[in-house]
Amino acid sequence: MTDTPLHPRPDQPRLAQMAKADAIVVPKPPLLEQMRSWALGLAVAALLVWSWSPAEMSNFIDLFTDWRNMAEFGAGFLSPDFHYWEAYLEQMVVTIQIALWGTALAVVVGIPFALLSSSNIAPWWIVQPVRRMMDAFRAINEIVFALLFIVAVGLGPFAGVMALFVHNTGVIAKLFSEAVESIDPRPIEGIRATGASRLQEVVFGVIPQVIPLWSSFTLYRLETNVRSATVLGIVGAGGIGHFLYENIRSFQYGQTAAIIIIIVVSVSLIDIVSARIRAMLV
């Protein structure tokens, strides 16, 4: 058995090969494991069935019965109306500027929180409360924060900046602290052994190690924030979202199409540029 070649030479008789193949036993996973994967599949199916009618999934038929609405929609999109392109572009630039400030503030404020929520830097009784606070920042969507800040500072881009800032502080703190927790502890020990203070250990031992990852995360968040900022205008927190919403509501499909094209092109451009920079950093 052991000296049977894995690939029998072609000059051997076919039948003999078959007979030998029958003798080989293919190992099967134990029954318990098979049942576990079956149970998992069933559970997912049950969840989907449970959510079917609350999500009004039966309405999918409307997509086909009301095809004329869709066609009108599509026709409008096929003839984009760039008559007001200067205004759109100006608002797109404002959108990007909101994202820039929101990201910058989130990074500046997020770094100390990231360090305080890293278990290899701070004691647990600081780490746990800070982490929970950052969870809360992250759990609430930018749009909700935008609605709150509109009440506080009034309509306009600044409310959008604040909304992005608060939500992203939570995101940045988590991403950055994960980078901090995976660093090499030995250089920090080297710095500590010179008699440096705790803050100096962080400045000389931690920051140089995480800078590439931190910059990459920051660029990634900037991309995400430009996307998020395009919808902030819907609730009145500045940027191109306001035009977008107004045009959809007044059935101006041509102009809506123009705005969407501008958004897609700018977001893609920012994605491409930041992906290039990130590739250089890491």
Place this chain on the structure above:
Amino acid sequence: MNPASPGKVCTSLNFTHLSCNQRLIVTVRIYPLVIKSTNGKKTVVAALRVSGLSKTFSNDKKALDDVSLRVENGEIVALIGASGSGKSTLLRHVSGLISADRSSAGEIFVFDRKIQSGGSIAREAADIRCDIGMVFQQFNLVGRLSVLTNVLTGLLGKMPKMRGTLARFNKQEKQLAVRALERVGIVDKALQRGSELSGGQQQRAAIARTLVQGAKMIVADEPIASLDPSSARRVMDILSELNRSDGITVVVSLHQVEYALKYCPRTVALRDGKVVYDGPSEALTPDFLSELYGAESEELFLPGLNPSPKKKQKRTRVTNGAGKRRNVPATAANALA
């Protein structure tokens, strides 16, 4: 200047230690001694004083078991022992990077300042660490910072906190770092990143860091264990030269006894967290080592120093068998020269 050490420096004869197995060995050595004078009473200040130190790790393994040790100012002492014998643990206690068992009464004094006792690190540990230059097996440089900046971090404990944190080093400080790099022979690498250097060069940069620090004692934790033989010799030469010409006390843990024989007059041997020998290195003959360590003593010698592969085979068989004493050329250290 710290209050403990402004004594006057003189030289005197020093009679070392009875070895643990009652051999009376007297060596005559000349040390610069720091005399502390309190109320007219004069006492000699030891560079390092460890007493009753025990450390148990979470897996209930005793890494250090009632270790006591005294190192005089200006000495160069080797710390040998097989892997897991507690060398690194002891040295990391000395610089207060880890604390001893809470239950133990262990104390460590560095130049008469207590860095830890009863399992808690002294409040002024950071201040005391300024006097201790720590050299690690893995160099512990910050890879992304330039060699010059890595060396300059040695000044952090001594300069104003704010200026240090902002990395605003002035010209004199930079010149000091350059001079330290010149001494260890890698000044041409000053602007390269730490991670771009070879292991031996990184270790020399780490030594330059302790020089800039103005350390009065260098504690080196297996500084040559990850280096090739020629880099290892270079690093040991530098440590020994700093000891001789600058009077810096050096405590160096070594894996191989040959280096101890060549560079350090005194050796402290650890086994399973206990000091099993403390005395002149010349006494550490292969026979004596295998008496101390049994079969473990095998790993304390450099590989490749055996006269012929045949003999090596034979020797292994003997140790595996009855645990008899091995035959290692007593002139092993000569091979290093």
